[in-house]
Amino acid sequence: MKMSKGQIGRRLLGLAVAGVALVTCGAAFAELGQPAPWEYKLQESGSPVMDNITWFHNFLFGLITVITLFVLALLVAVVVKFNAKSNPVPSKTTHNTLIEVAWTLIPVLILVGIAVPSFRLLFQELDIPKADLTIKVTGKQWYWSYAYPDNGKFEFDSLLAQDKQPRLLGVDNEMVVPVNKIVRIQTTGADVIHSFAVPAFGIKIDSIPGRLNETWFKATKVGMFYGQCSELCGKDHAFMPIAVRVVNDQEFAAWVEIAKKKFASNPANSFASAGAAAQ
Numbered sequence: 001m002k003m004s005k006g007q008i009g010r011r012l013l014g015l016a017v018a019g020v021a022l023v024t025c026g027a028a029f030a031e032l033g034q035p036a037p038w039e040y041k042l043q044e045s046g047s048p049v050m051d052n053i054t055w056f057h058n059f060l061f062g063l064i065t066v067i068t069l070f071v072l073a074l075l076v077a078v079v080v081k082f083n084a085k086s087n088p089v090p091s092k093t094t095h096n097t098l099i100e101v102a103w104t105l106i107p108v109l110i111l112v113g114i115a116v117p118s119f120r121l122l123f124q125e126l127d128i129p130k131a132d133l134t135i136k137v138t139g140k141q142w143y144w145s146y147a148y149p150d151n152g153k154f155e156f157d158s159l160l161a162q163d164k165q166p167r168l169l170g171v172d173n174e175m176v177v178p179v180n181k182i183v184r185i186q187t188t189g190a191d192v193i194h195s196f197a198v199p200a201f202g203i204k205i206d207s208i209p210g211r212l213n214e215t216w217f218k219a220t221k222v223g224m225f226y227g228q229c230s231e232l233c234g235k236d237h238a239f240m241p242i243a244v245r246v247v248n249d250q251e252f253a254a255w256v257e258i259a260k261k262k263f264a265s266n267p268a269n270s271f272a273s274a275g276a277a278a279q
């Protein structure tokens with residue numbers, strides 16, 4: 001079957017329209033704070049860092065699409081115009097100063113254009129602003145412990161709850177944080193290396209025994225946000241989810257009061273055991 005140029009053009013246009021439709025409909029698959037069926041994009045953002053990660057991802061994706069199509073067009077032009085049949089007497093040209101300067105300079109400019117937002121994002125992730133609240137996260141085989149040293153000093157374990165939804169993400173005791181507050185996460189490992197990751201906040205940081213790593217997030221939406229341990233840490237690596245409940249200030253204060261009492265005698269509570277040892 002031979003297609004005219006017009007037909008090819010129309011087909012390409014159709015493909016492009018279908019692609020754009022797919023990308024726009026992708027929003028329908030997104031679910032705040034957790035993965036969704038048929039999702040193929042980043043999770044919906046719930047923090048300023050993730051806003052920038054999403055922007056940077058889309059920017060690079062657009063750029064690489066344009067570059068790939070450009071290279072494809074050049075290859076097609078070479079194949080069609082310069083094959084032995086349509087171009088029996090090849091040109092003997094070996095140099096073209098203008099083109100050589102251009103194909104050196106333009107990629108350099110593109111890389112500089114990528115480097116600027118890339119470094120800006122790196123600094124935003126690594127330069128921790130003044131925190132409103134610090135939570136110490138300890139990765140253990142195979143669950144997490146959360147300590148709140150600023151808010152009445154309590155610590156508790158967070159284990160996978162088999163009967164809770166979403167499946168394999170629900171836990172017995174969620175981490176609770178106030179909305180629009182800067183939360184500093186300090187993390188370490190109690191046994192092996194784990195990794196504390198919550199996609200919607202744009203954080204992923206190794207929890208290493210004997211080291212204290214830091215990261216931060218500012219949750220900008222209330223709701224539940226889920227993550228998982230992201231470093232292979234043993235047989236139940238897949239069963240130590242992270243569940244973060246983002247609430248308003250009053251709800252957070254109320255939860256702190258309840259948690260202080262509830263976890264006061266918790267054997268996991270390092271503050272309690274430190275107090276007991278001192279007596």
Ligand SMILES: [Cu+2]
Nearest residue numbers: 194195229233
């Ligand atoms: Cu782990």
